[in-house]
């Protein structure tokens with residue numbers, strides 16, 4: 198008897214329902230044992246329940262502790278607060294894991310296999326900022342406060358180091374700016390060095406790199422890195438940079454992992470410019486689903502999904518428009534399902 202796994206499914210906004218349908222078709226073909234609890238969030242949450250993060254959605258994740266999520270629309274400027282940020286806070290999803298791996302060869306860089314681990318809750322993203330008025334200029338001065346705690350840094354660094362050991366990473370680089378932001382990012386560096394000496398020395402190589410130099414080195418020679426671990430703002434920027442190294446947002450999955458739950462998603466947003474046209478590339482969400490399978494220890498299924506994606510893209514050469522192909526989302530999905538069924 199196969200054990201069934203309850204999991205929350207949030208289709209999301211824009212292209213969300215299209216790429217979620219594609220992902221469900223692939224997971225069905227794999228006979229993945231998820232029992233989905235369908236819930237709404239983002240704009241769909243506002244339309245269905247008058248709330249971008251309805252209590253029923255939070256209750257569902259509290260129960261399942263596992264979710265697959267399409268992108269959620271957040272209005273810029275005014276409007277409601279990002280449901281993604283609220284989800285991270287509600288479930289203490291402190292670790293953001295973003296692997297970058299070439300699937301389609303022939304881009305700017307080949308053989309990239311990097312992972313960025315980003316602290317997801319602290320730093321300059323806590324939203325403590327304000328303007329100071331001088332004379333008649335209400336925006337004369339802008340101020341922001343960042344908060345990094347030793348406990349918050351340690352749990353993220355411990356997660357990253359454990360992940361490095363479990364996945365056989367040879368090198369971990371702590372990315373910081375402790376030469377300038379001596380306290381704010383110095384505490385993260387100091388905590389990482391101390392943790393490595395105490396618990397992980399000899400299990401992998403550790404180095405430290407300043408964020409600006411890291412950005413340059415990633416573009417000149419990305420192969421010198423293996424895993425990057427860093428604070429919230431630097432991690433946000435670097436994870437998009439490494440997504441760019443492997444062909445852009447359509448290929449980039451992400452996992453938000455915490456003590457109370459894990460939520461898997463594509464790195465990209467709701468792509469309103471192509472929503473409803475049936476042309477979105479579902480690969481990023483499919484790769485997120487593979488991470489979710491790994492997370493629940495269904496590694497063989499995860500491998501089959503990744504292999505089928507590779508075959509569809511590179512042997513069958515079925516690709517969506519963003520990858521230079523002409524396949525619709527549904528044609529791509531049909532080819533992928535065929536590969537999953539027939540190998």
Ligand code: NAI
Nearest residue numbers: 268269270271447464465466467468469470471477478519
């Ligand atoms: P976006 O990632 O939605 O789109 C940027 C560009 O990439 C667009 O031209 C889009 O067509 C293209 N693109 C993105 N995903 C694609 C895919 N799977 N296949 C083919 N092309 C794809 O970023 P944008 O436009 O800045 O944001 C739109 C909305 O998404 C905003 O409301 C934003 O807040 C939200 N968003 C949500 C995220 C999440 O839920 N995790 C993450 C990022 C943005």
